[in-house]
Amino acid sequence: MNTEIKRATGLLIIEVINSNPNGDPDRESDPRQRPDGRGEISPVSFKRKLRDLAEDKEGPVWQQLSQQMKLDQKEFVILESRDTKKGDYKGAIKKELEDGASAFKQKYWDGRIFGNTFLEEAMDKGTIKTGVVQFGLGLSISPIEIERHTNTNKAGVEEGKTAGMAPMGYRFVQHGIYCMPFFVNPSMAHKSGCTAVDIDLLKKLIPHAYAHTRSHARPFVDLRHAWYCEHNNPLGSCSDFALIDALRPKKKDDPSTSSKSWDDYDAPAELPADLASKVVCIDLVGR
Amino acid sequence: MTKKYEIQLEISGPTAIWTRPDSGDCPVSYPAPTYSAVKGIFEAILFIQAVEIVPCKVEICAPIVYHTYNTNYGGPLRKSDQINKGASYQLLSSVLVNPCYRLYAVAQSNVKTNGRVSEKTLAWLSRTTSAPHAYQEMFNRRLKRGQNHYIPCLGWKEFTPDYVGAFRPETRVYTDFNMTLSSMLRQVFPDGLRSEARYVFDQDVDIRGGELKYHPEVDHAQ
Numbered sequence: 001m002n003t004e005i006k007r008a009t010g011l012l013i014i015e016v017i018n019s020n021p022n023g024d025p026d027r028e029s030d031p032r033q034r035p036d037g038r039g040e041i042s043p044v045s046f047k048r049k050l051r052d053l054a055e056d057k058e059g060p061v062w063q064q065l066s067q068q069m070k071l072d073q074k075e076f077v078i079l080e081s082r083d084t085k086k087g088d089y090k091g092a093i094k095k096e097l098e099d100g101a102s103a104f105k106q107k108y109w110d111g112r113i114f115g116n117t118f119l120e121e122a123m124d125k126g127t128i129k130t131g132v133v134q135f136g137l138g139l140s141i142s143p144i145e146i147e148r149h150t151n152t153n154k155a156g157v158e159e160g161k162t163a164g165m166a167p168m169g170y171r172f173v174q175h176g177i178y179c180m181p182f183f184v185n186p187s188m189a190h191k192s193g194c195t196a197v198d199i200d201l202l203k204k205l206i207p208h209a210y211a212h213t214r215s216h217a218r219p220f221v222d223l224r225h226a227w228y229c230e231h232n233n234p235l236g237s238c239s240d241f242a243l244i245d246a247l248r249p250k251k252k253d254d255p256s257t258s259s260k261s262w263d264d265y266d267a268p269a270e271l272p273a274d275l276a277s278k279v280v281c282i283d284l285v286g287r
Numbered sequence: 288m289t290k291k292y293e294i295q296l297e298i299s300g301p302t303a304i305w306t307r308p309d310s311g312d313c314p315v316s317y318p319a320p321t322y323s324a325v326k327g328i329f330e331a332i333l334f335i336q337a338v339e340i341v342p343c344k345v346e347i348c349a350p351i352v353y354h355t356y357n358t359n360y361g362g363p364l365r366k367s368d369q370i371n372k373g374a375s376y377q378l379l380s381s382v383l384v385n386p387c388y389r390l391y392a393v394a395q396s397n398v399k400t401n402g403r404v405s406e407k408t409l410a411w412l413s414r415t416t417s418a419p420h421a422y423q424e425m426f427n428r429r430l431k432r433g434q435n436h437y438i439p440c441l442g443w444k445e446f447t448p449d450y451v452g453a454f455r456p457e458t459r460v461y462t463d464f465n466m467t468l469s470s471m472l473r474q475v476f477p478d479g480l481r482s483e484a485r486y487v488f489d490q491d492v493d494i495r496g497g498e499l500k501y502h503p504e505v506d507h508a509q
Contacts, residue, residue, distance in 0.1 A: 239432070
């Protein structure tokens, strides 16, 4: 098994059809939108999906990947868990943070890979809290159009009723192509405890991030491409931004208008030759 | 007169937050990066213990547009009652969208090593006649090749840039922007390597014609 982590530049090409890829709590869960009309997906939202897949130890994704990769589930616990219960953490984690936090680092996959703020409490300032993998904001290429529908709701939404209408309960983007960059910075690995196996798991989880976490609000959010460009050395063999620019789809007509389908874009199928010679570029989705 | 080893770069991205500490738990961004943020951006490209990066000025190269940005936190650092209710902690912030900056700094010998430079650095220093000169050369080489220690960020780690590199010919300074900040955080760790936190602020910071010049280093009151 490969034990060295190489620097990598990634780009997720996310297609959204009649779905809400990431609601904005400040605007009653409307899809997130910027002043220029473009849609947003927060990195926190995407990382949550990876965490949920890794945490669901009875789920098919973990079952299959853990068998395939021969993973010990005790080493792939999720620190930022939805299932936190009162008293679960503070005492236990404090103990795990003793002695250079070795038990802590060995236990939490998301702590190793995305970083964590708990290490601040370890009082060992030599122990870094920054993660190895850095996801950036997902932004739609063109402005998005938001629709709002009223839903019927079986759970009572009005006092004294057992069912009713949920006005504007379903808010969605008609169509959008979002690009989300991510970076693997191996310089942080020896401090957060991240290993090549952790990165391999990330690469295998990414294609399932949306397909296995679908919901009423997200019936069709999926990855068209998940580009992963591995550099030849830990410092980087070319500009990360040149790779991202080269792989980003371009809208065929006016980029200031919303798209209706994937056919509205010219999407690169590979890197241009000058960049392709500097990295090993694969599509994790494998289309 | 001591020779100055100047370094510069341009950085832009979809979103930035240069947190005003007075905005508490609903962070609001300054219009321009703090002194320590600029230092961190340069050091993400190249960090050498024997060299100190002294930010000089920043040019604002895009209109200042604020936008709300919210994130949910569902992890163990929530308060007990939030955990009991199964509620997420929502962090509401005011960020900048589509920012672009040109950053200027000087590399100089680090006099704040506090005797804590590594053996590797000491060995490197013994082979180098001018550490700042070497830094400048290595920095420019790395910037040109697109290499870095880690991807610099525009405030928070998740606000990744869409460009870091040499000045682009099409970039223009946003000269219409003028503002005076009564107080701006300068540094949290001004005392050098592995020092304790000591919050230092600059007062009456002027941004004129889109340009913010950082105050020369003085020992401000906390």
